[in-house]
Amino acid sequence: MDRDRYTDISVEDLAADAYFRDWVFRPTETHDAFWSAFQEESPDKAALVAEARDLVLAVRQYFEGETLDAGTLNLQYEDVKKRVRRRREVLATARVGRRRLFYLTAAAAAALLILYVGNLVFGWLPGYPTVYETSFGERRVIELPDASVVNLNAGSRLVLGKNWRRGDREVWLEGEAYFSVEKKPATRAKFTVHTRGLDIEVLGTQFNVNTKRAFTRVLLEEGKVRLLTREEKPEQRKELIMVPGELADYSPGTGRIDRRQIQKSEAYTSWKNGYLIYEKATIEEVIDDIRSTYGQEVRVADSVLLKRTIRGALPTDDLDEFLHMVETLFKVKAVRSGDHLIILDKPDDHPAQE
Amino acid sequence: MSSHEKNHSEGSPESLLARIEAGDEGGYRDLYLHYYNRLMRYGCSVEPDRDLVHDVIQELFVWLLENGDQLRKVRNLDVYLFRCVKRNVASAARRERRHRLKAQDFQVEGEERSPESRLIGEESRQGRIAWLMQQLGQLPDHQREVLFLRYFENFSYEDIAEIFSVSSQVVRNTVFRAMKNLRRNTSRLESICILGVTAWLALLGG
Numbered sequence: 236m237d238r239d240r241y242t243d244i245s246v247e248d249l250a251a252d253a254y255f256r257d258w259v260f261r262p263t264e265t266h267d268a269f270w271s272a273f274q275e276e277s278p279d280k281a282a283l284v285a286e287a288r289d290l291v292l293a294v295r296q297y298f299e300g301e302t303l304d305a306g307t308l309n310l311q312y313e314d315v316k317k318r319v320r321r322r323r324e325v326l327a328t329a330r331v332g333r334r335r336l337f338y339l340t341a342a343a344a345a346a347l348l349i350l351y352v353g354n355l356v357f358g359w360l361p362g363y364p365t366v367y368e369t370s371f372g373e374r375r376v377i378e379l380p381d382a383s384v385v386n387l388n389a390g391s392r393l394v395l396g397k398n399w400r401r402g403d404r405e406v407w408l409e410g411e412a413y414f415s416v417e418k419k420p421a422t423r424a425k426f427t428v429h430t431r432g433l434d435i436e437v438l439g440t441q442f443n444v445n446t447k448r449a450f451t452r453v454l455l456e457e458g459k460v461r462l463l464t465r466e467e468k469p470e471q472r473k474e475l476i477m478v479p480g481e482l483a484d485y486s487p488g489t490g491r492i493d494r495r496q497i498q499k500s501e502a503y504t505s506w507k508n509g510y511l512i513y514e515k516a517t518i519e520e521v522i523d524d525i526r527s528t529y530g531q532e533v534r535v536a537d538s539v540l541l542k543r544t545i546r547g548a549l550p551t552d553d554l555d556e557f558l559h560m561v562e563t564l565f566k567v568k569a570v571r572s573g574d575h576l577i578i579l580d581k582p583d584d585h586p587a588q589e
Numbered sequence: 590m591s592s593h594e595k596n597h598s599e600g601s602p603e604s605l606l607a608r609i610e611a612g613d614e615g616g617y618r619d620l621y622l623h624y625y626n627r628l629m630r631y632g633c634s635v636e637p638d639r640d641l642v643h644d645v646i647q648e649l650f651v652w653l654l655e656n657g658d659q660l661r662k663v664r665n666l667d668v669y670l671f672r673c674v675k676r677n678v679a680s681a682a683r684r685e686r687r688h689r690l691k692a693q694d695f696q697v698e699g700e701e702r703s704p705e706s707r708l709i710g711e712e713s714r715q716g717r718i719a720w721l722m723q724q725l726g727q728l729p730d731h732q733r734e735v736l737f738l739r740y741f742e743n744f745s746y747e748d749i750a751e752i753f754s755v756s757s758q759v760v761r762n763t764v765f766r767a768m769k770n771l772r773r774n775t776s777r778l779e780s781i782c783i784l785g786v787t788a789w790l791a792l793l794g795g
Contacts, residue, residue, distance in 0.1 A: 247764055250740055289714070290771075293721035294740040300630055308622045315621065315650045322651065 238273060250287040259291050365395040369410075371530030372552055374507065379404075383426065386413040386507035389528045389551060390447075405429065411445040411527070413507045416458075432487035436461040442477075443504050447527040450486040454503045455479055466490050510548045517544055518565055518578065525561075525576075529554045533569075533576045540567060540580060602666040609660055621650055627742070628674045634737040635675060635730070636682045645677045665748065671738075672752045724771050732767035739764055 241249070249255050258266035274281040303311075369375050369387050377385045377393065381404055387393055391410020396403055404426040416426045418439030426437040430446045433453075440458025444451065453462065455477045462483060464473045471490055477483055482503070483494040497503075502512040511524055518540055522533045528551050535541060545564040549557050558569045558576070568581040605623060608616035625646060632642030649670070653659055663669045725733055738744045738752065739760075746764075750757040 247768055251743060253743070256743065289718055289721055290768075291740055293718045293725060294736055296718065297722040297725045298630055298634055298737050298741045300633060302626050303629075305622055308625050309618070311625070311647070312618050312621045312650075315647050315654070318647060318651045319654050322655070 238269070241273060244283075246283055246287050246290065249283060250290045255287065256291060259288050260295075365399075367393045367395075371528065372554060374509065374551065376507075379406075381417050381419070381426075383417045384415040388412060388445075388506050390530055408444055409446055411443070411447055411506070413441070413443045413504055415441045432465050432490075433485045434463040434465060436463065443500075445503075448523065449488070450484045452503075453477065453483045453485070454497075454500055455481050455483075456500050456504065462492065464490060464492070505548070506551050509552055510550050512548050514546050515544045516546070517541060518561075518567075521545070521549075521561060521565075522578075525554075525557065529557070531576060532574065533578060535578045537580050540565070540578060606660060606663070606666060617650065617654055620653075624670055628670060631671055631737065631742070632674050632678045634734050635678050638682070638685070641681055641685060642674075642678055645674060645681050649673050649677060665751075667742075667744070668748050668751050671742075671744075675752060721771065728767055728770055732763060732770065735760060735763045736767050 241252075244252070255270075258270050270284060274284050367375065367377050367385075367387055369389050369391050371390045373389055375387045377387060379385060379395070380399060383404075385393060385406075388411035391408070391412060393410075393412060394407040396405030396407075399405070404424060406427070407429045409430075412428075414426075414428065414437070416437045416439055426439075428435040428437070428444055430444060430451045433451050435442075435444065435453060437460045438458065440460055441456045442458075442460055443454040443456070445454075446452075453460070457479055459476065459478075461474065461476050462485065464471075464485065466472050473490070473492055475483070475492060475494070477494070480496055480498075480500065481494055482497050483492055485492045502514055505512045506528075511528075513521065518535060522535070525531050525533050531554065543565050547560065547564055549560050551557075561567065561578075562569055562581070565578075566581055568579045570577045570579055602623070605616055605620050609620065628646050628649075629639070629642055632645060633639060636642060660666070660669075725736065728736070735749060735753075738749045739746075744752070746757040746760045749760045753760065
């Protein structure tokens with residue numbers, strides 16, 4: 236080996252040199268002679284060799300890892316073939332030849348591309364917001380793209396603004412939802428919930444919004460939100476900042492916001508755990524909840540019943556169980572009549588006549 | 590170009606390619622045997638999740654089997670396969686991360702060096718290598734990856750550039766920067782080493 240080749244070599248190049256590496260991994264006498272002589276030329280060269288050698292060995296040991304033997308790999312390869320077979324079966328059952336599939340895909344892609352470009356240039360489509368909906372008796376937990384979490388109550392609808400990706404975190408809500416909003420301290424990007432006539436601006440917080448009644452009810456559990464009403468006339472618009480544990484009712488009709496501090500927020504947010512908590516609730520309030528949670532219309536036969544109150548926890552995802560408990564707690568009887576339910580009095584002295 | 594350090598059991602990449610081009614399905618099996626460990630090692634240097642990398646390699650071979658003519662236009666099999674694994678591992682890891690909770694955000698980036706390990710590092714060559722390995726663990730991911738390709742796989746700068754889709758000058762710079770990072774932490778040790786070697790030489794000479 237020509238020693239001149241290594242006259243001005245750097246550690247980086249030496250460590251990658253085939254002849255050098257050969258010596259490091261499989262030293263022979265010829266190798267040894269050559270590299271010993273090289274090292275004796277000067278302390279610098281000795282240090283160079285030492286560094287390159289340590290580097291090569293360290294990299295080797297660092298990345299070596301587990302080496303699988305041919306037997307294991309042969310078995311693994313059977314898995315590869317199994318995957319191929321499975322995929323062929325899937326394709327066969329789809330009864331679409333690969334060529335045809337290819338053309339179909341290509342055509343679809345072309346159509347999409349044309350639509351996309353056309354939309355960019357001419358604005359054909361009005362934008363495509365993401366919509367989350369729950370039917371009655373259904374609840375959903377949604378993770379938004381920014382890692383905020385929304386519990387969506389039954390019979391509700393949450394629409395994401397279409398500029399979400401650009402950082403405008405805007406949602407539109409009909410119904411009821413509990414928000415756990417992820418803070419964005421770096422950009423201080425706002426999160427806004429729009430409801431009928433009211434905007435709720437958020438900076439990292441947990442709160443409940445309910446628009447199921449005639450008014451919009453906001454309950455703040457943690458953090459800070461700002462309410463902005465959207466009345467037509469600017470001078471009628473209101474703005475207020477809520478503090479934790481506060482409840483605010485906004486009535487779109489009057490534009491009023493009533494606020495009060497509450498002791499226990501659980502009664503307002505327990506729906507997300509699958510039950511409703513009642514504390515001296517009248518039958519009217521309970522019927523309101525049956526309507527909004529299960530989409531079931533209910534009438535009360537006798538106005539005497541309206542005075543009764545109950546306490547308890549009733550399920551949000553099981554109407555039969557819910558009604559059963561209403562019957563027991565209010566001492567009434569629920570009777571089906573067409574698509575309505577009618578609540579009748581059930582005197583105490585005739586218990587359980589089915 | 591790959592070095593000849595590894596014991597390539599089932600013939601050279603060229604002969605494997607030739608067999609596959611001749612329509613020999615068994616060629617893929619040997620290709621798998623030949624490359625699995627190397628690709629696994631490389632994949633793990635990009636993403637430590639072994640199961641994920643294994644899956645990527647299997648899917649790569651499924652894809653190759655299904656698209657028989659892919660390898661026909663391949664000039665450098667090593668570079669081609671490494672490139673595929675790099676790309677697929679990266680996208681699989683992205684997908685995976687989207688599904689996982691962000692648990693790894695709370696993980697500590699690399700371990701703090703303890704005074705003990707430093708001491709050991711100064712004691713012996715094996716200790717120094719162990720210490721270097723620890724330093725490797727603290728490099729930025731892409732620097733570590735480049736060092737793997739250069740000094741484990743012994744790829745040329747040009748091959749690494751192709752795998753990364755950058756110019757070879759960029760790779761060269763990255764290697765130098767990575768080495769600088771390793772050295773910045775070893776400069777003290779190095780001087781001790783040089784001292785030791787000089788002393789040893791002096792002894793030999795005397």
